[in-house]
Amino acid sequence: MRQSWQEILAVAQRILIELGRRKRSLIFWIIFPISVLLLNGFIFADRSGLAISEAMEYAAPSSLVGAALFFSCLGGSVATVVSEREQHTLKRLFISPLRGTSYFLGIFLAHAVIGIGQSLVVYAIASFFGAKFQGSILLGILIIFLSIISYVGVGFLIGTQLARRTEDVNALVATFGVPLLILGGAFFPASIFPKTLLAIAQYNPIYHMNQALTGVWAEGDDIDALGSHFKFLIIFTVLMILSGWFSYQQMLNKERRL
Amino acid sequence: MLTINDLSKSYGDHAVPLRDRLILDNLNLTINAGEVYGLLGPNGAGKTTVINLICNLLKPDSGIIKINQKSLSQTTKSWLGVAPQENLLYKTLTCQENLDFYGKIYGLKSSERKTRIELCLQAVNLLDRAKSPVEILSGGMQRRLNIAVAIIHQPKLLILDEPTTGLDIEARYDIWQLIQNLQQQGITILLTTHLLDEAQRLCQKIGILKKGKLLAEGSLDELQQLIPAQEVLTIKTPEENKALERAKNLGLIHRRYGGDLCFWLPEPLELRQVLDLFQGIVIDSIARQPVQLEHIYLEVTQEKFISH
Numbered sequence: 001m002r003q004s005w006q007e008i009l010a011v012a013q014r015i016l017i018e019l020g021r022r023k024r025s026l027i028f029w030i031i032f033p034i035s036v037l038l039l040n041g042f043i044f045a046d047r048s049g050l051a052i053s054e055a056m057e058y059a060a061p062s063s064l065v066g067a068a069l070f071f072s073c074l075g076g077s078v079a080t081v082v083s084e085r086e087q088h089t090l091k092r093l094f095i096s097p098l099r100g101t102s103y104f105l106g107i108f109l110a111h112a113v114i115g116i117g118q119s120l121v122v123y124a125i126a127s128f129f130g131a132k133f134q135g136s137i138l139l140g141i142l143i144i145f146l147s148i149i150s151y152v153g154v155g156f157l158i159g160t161q162l163a164r165r166t167e168d169v170n171a172l173v174a175t176f177g178v179p180l181l182i183l184g185g186a187f188f189p190a191s192i193f194p195k196t197l198l199a200i201a202q203y204n205p206i207y208h209m210n211q212a213l214t215g216v217w218a219e220g221d222d223i224d225a226l227g228s229h230f231k232f233l234i235i236f237t238v239l240m241i242l243s244g245w246f247s248y249q250q251m252l253n254k255e256r257r258l
Numbered sequence: 259m260l261t262i263n264d265l266s267k268s269y270g271d272h273a274v275p276l277r278d279r280l281i282l283d284n285l286n287l288t289i290n291a292g293e294v295y296g297l298l299g300p301n302g303a304g305k306t307t308v309i310n311l312i313c314n315l316l317k318p319d320s321g322i323i324k325i326n327q328k329s330l331s332q333t334t335k336s337w338l339g340v341a342p343q344e345n346l347l348y349k350t351l352t353c354q355e356n357l358d359f360y361g362k363i364y365g366l367k368s369s370e371r372k373t374r375i376e377l378c379l380q381a382v383n384l385l386d387r388a389k390s391p392v393e394i395l396s397g398g399m400q401r402r403l404n405i406a407v408a409i410i411h412q413p414k415l416l417i418l419d420e421p422t423t424g425l426d427i428e429a430r431y432d433i434w435q436l437i438q439n440l441q442q443q444g445i446t447i448l449l450t451t452h453l454l455d456e457a458q459r460l461c462q463k464i465g466i467l468k469k470g471k472l473l474a475e476g477s478l479d480e481l482q483q484l485i486p487a488q489e490v491l492t493i494k495t496p497e498e499n500k501a502l503e504r505a506k507n508l509g510l511i512h513r514r515y516g517g518d519l520c521f522w523l524p525e526p527l528e529l530r531q532v533l534d535l536f537q538g539i540v541i542d543s544i545a546r547q548p549v550q551l552e553h554i555y556l557e558v559t560q561e562k563f564i565s566h
Contacts, residue, residue: 003365010362014348014355021350021391092346092407095313096363097335256315257306 004102011098011106015080016113029114033068033122036186041129044189053130058189060126061213065147066186066206068118073111073148075173077155080107082163085255094256100248108152115148134220140213143230146237147209153240160247185210208232259446260289260312260415265321267307267470281307283470285321289415289463294437294447296461298454298555304470305450306343309417312448313340325415336364339413343420345400346407349393353384353403356392357410364411378406381443382436398429405436409445416440417448422456434460458551466558474558481554487511487522490553491532494542495519501539508535515556522549 040063045055084090163169184206201207212229215221262285270279282304289295299305310316312323314330325334347356354375361371379385382402422430437460451457457464465475474481495501498519505512511522
């Protein structure tokens with residue numbers, strides 16, 4: 001158990017050190033959610049006639065789970081797996097006693113730290129404009145964690161099955177990601193979607209993450225009021241853990257040789 | 259330390275006959291504790307497959323591999339240190355951070371890790387570059403760090419897969435010195451290479467592998483018994499046919515090594531005796547040398563030898 005924990009920490013720490021070394025990337029990861037939040041907040045305030053503090057309460061969840069975590073956790077975990085493959089460092093990990101579970105959890109932990117950092121930045125800025133948490137902080141944190149796990153799971157799936165090189169990452173994230181983000185209400189509130197799009201959005205995990213977090217932190221909903229959004233998120237998270245794990249095993253079988 | 263018994267491995271489409279896809283064919287090999295064992299062979303001989311099997315990355319079709327009398331398992335993984343052909347390092351991390359990461363993966367505790375990192379950096383002569391990112395190191399330094407990573411957890415068996423390929427001569431000497439130092443520290447080493455002078459210089463025991471078969475094995479002295487010569491005579495002459503005819507009459511075996519005409523001498527001769535052998539034939543140059551590993555290798559890897 002102690003060894004597994006040490007392995008998880010080692011993987012997470014390495015990813016974070018590598019990110020820390022790329023200072024420019026780190027700065028962009030901070031600027032990105034702030035700019036999305038400000039744009040969403042000001043547009044929402046202007047079009048809805050709400051006070052800026054209230055508009056920020058609605059803009060913060062979608063900016064966080066719909067945009068920031070998507071790119072950092074999903075895009076980041078795809079990039080982690082692909083760059084390990086490109087540098088061939090995965091091979092060295094295969095010959096080491098590192099367990100697959102520790103590797104997966106290490107990547108999750110690193111991205112959870114990044115996600116928490118982004119959450120703090122987004123909510124610090126939103127608070128600066130007077131936004132307040134209307135509902136349970138713990139429930140909101142749980143939704144953020146479920147979102148991070150889902151994104152890392154999808155990232156593993158894409159990184160191990162579809163993206164062979166770093167250049168593939170952008171193409172894949174743009175092709176699959178951007179439509180899902182728009183349909184998830186990251187850039188326009190789902191309330192303005194036409195009925196057909198709204199029906200399609202019911203199958204989009206980002207829509208449920210967004211609705212769940214908005215419900216809790218902007219509208220003060222409890223777990224019962226979240227209903228289908230929370231259930232969808234739990235089921236999706238479990239599925240992504242399983243498929244991420246399965247994809248990793250498949251990659252192990254395919255690539256484990258020097 | 260390492261024993262391999264009747265190891266066979268094949269790849270590919272089962273519709274293809276087994277003999278055509280057999281990468282290793284009943285390989286038997288033993289490496290004793292503390293020795294450097296050189297596994298030689300041309301590209302595609304099966305050297306890297308042997309390493310993959312020892313590392314438990316591939317499953318053999320048949321045969322047994324044991325390290326210290328134990329079958330391969332999660333435990334034996336931590337007994338192995340492997341420095342693959344490529345430098346498998348995290349380029350943005352420093353030397354120290356790379357070693358620290360692998361130290362954690364191999365379960366070293368914090369204080370032990372600190373000591374080991376220092377010792378390993380010292381061993382590969384990179385102590386002054388501990389805080390340098392890998393990406394700014396030269397190829398030779400990266401290769402040394404690649405070896406340092408392989409020994410961070412004090413493995414019982416160190417596998418070096420072509421450790422000097424692509425390095426300049428100075429960097430190569432550094433690696434050779436490092437290998438000798440590691441052996442003095444009691445580490446058993448399996449070295450794969452296609453550089454024969456490297457094997458001759460470093461290895462106590464040598465195995466020659468081709469097309470999945472171990473064609474010969476032993477110390478350099480033992481391998482030298484495989485060809486009936488003590489010296490090889492290389493001559494340059496415009497009258498090759500005459501020289502060949504003379505050699506035939508004298509019962510000397512001849513070979514061509516890279517276009518050079520060579521004769522095997524069953525026993526060392528004085529220069530005057532050598533010149534007497536070819537009296538009356540125009541000789542441009544003449545050179546004698548003891549039988550080298552390359553002569554044995556070329557002889558052993560001939561097709562006729564493989565078919566035996």
